[in-house]
Amino acid sequence: MRHPVDKVYVTDTGIVREHNEDDGGIFTNEAGDYLAVVADGMGGHQAGDVASRMTVNLLRSVWEPIHQSFSVEEAEHWLKEQIRDVNRRVYEQAASDQKMAGMGTTVVAAMCMRSFTVIAHVGDSRAYQLSEYELNLITEDHSLVNELKKSGQLTEEEANDHPRKNVLMRAVGTEENVDIETASVQWQAGEGLLLCSDGLTNKLNADNIQEHLQAPGSLHERAVSLIHTAKERGGEDNITLAVILQSSLEKEVE
Template identity: 50%
Template sequence: MDAVFLTDVGLIRPQNEDDGAFLQDKHGQIIAFVADGMGGHRAGDVASRMTKEILLSKWNDRDSSFTAKEAEQWLEDTIYEVNKQLFQHASDNPECEGMGTTVVVAICNDQFVSIAHVGDSRIYLKTPEEMRQLTNDHTLVGELVRSRQITKDEAMFHPRKNVILRALGTEQSIKVDTSTIHWDEGSSLLLCSDGLTDKLNDDEINELLSSKKSIEEIGKQMIELANDRGGEDNVTVVIVCHHEEHKDVTDE
């Protein structure tokens, strides 16, 4: 597996409230995540940075490979802990009142990907045959799409598209969505903030992920396109690629 993390402040906002990372352990497992902080001057960047620090600390504290069930449980428990610490930090620091963050997290190995998410950052799975979104947006507009009151294309331009129904740090308890999918060699995973998906539709993302360019070049092109179309928001992507194994063939 290979991975890349890229983030950009965009063209309008004074600071980057997004964060993210990927990290591979000695068992070959990769954790990858994106957090999109909310709160502006009320420390959205603090919320996303704290989320990164807690996730990486918890990841480094464990010393075993996961089954799919164990991975999902670890994700759920860890995100509960993140929510607890963010909420407490906001309560203890008046300047951080109202801060929060979305999060999408994936644990990847050669056989499966276990994911967890809260908010409207997204995870896509790209296979040689198709691309599909693995997460559901926890937003008002996401609910309208799921109930078929509007289409996904209409959702991109809906006046209330930024109304988020779930976020870390804003309440004492949180509901975390988790799931596991199997993936094969030649597939890739995209984790991204809404700074990307507000500017590129699924067909455009699929086309970029289908290119023969390196995953770093693909990520840079995604961010460049989002900025070319206004760059009003921070943009963050993590791409994890499940490489095909190339075996040498020799004559016997």
């Protein structure tokens, strides 16, 4: 049986770019569980939107027919295998068409079951866990700047303004094989997840994001206000976010 959630997916081109190379969505399977995905494409000749769209469509197509639940271990294995398969297909597509050479995409995906979520990611699109009081970053950016920060070569402030901030150490589709990072978190009524592209996190820090998500209004209104604020602060990149919250209504009796 489907567990009650409040969910929203919004994306915006921003105010500088001509095309939106982000993609994503929140999809329900036959078992009533949810898969949230955000992908931030890259590559010339508008190939970035091909890579992100392929990634989202392939994950959606294998998710929606599923009619059984997963354990944490099964979910981590399933999600890694699907992203490996997506990576192979995007890589092969890029190799087969000169116009798509070098295309790739980030991906952050969350399998949202009744009592836990499993997150997998490649690149610098992020997942945060939401509670009534906190917004906690679950993922770690696979970026050059983050590696330099971890090794002590950059401070947080220097990292925020670094000219090579957008250089990724990993992406889907740029190599034949990809290293995928996974995490699992327990969640309960009133808690949730935010997945987003760096078009949001380059403009708002965690405190800013939390303020918007806890503001009055519907979840859709709060998500749109995040997009609006990112655009007010420059909007140089595409901006995408998916939020999924477990209903705070009393849990159904098993």
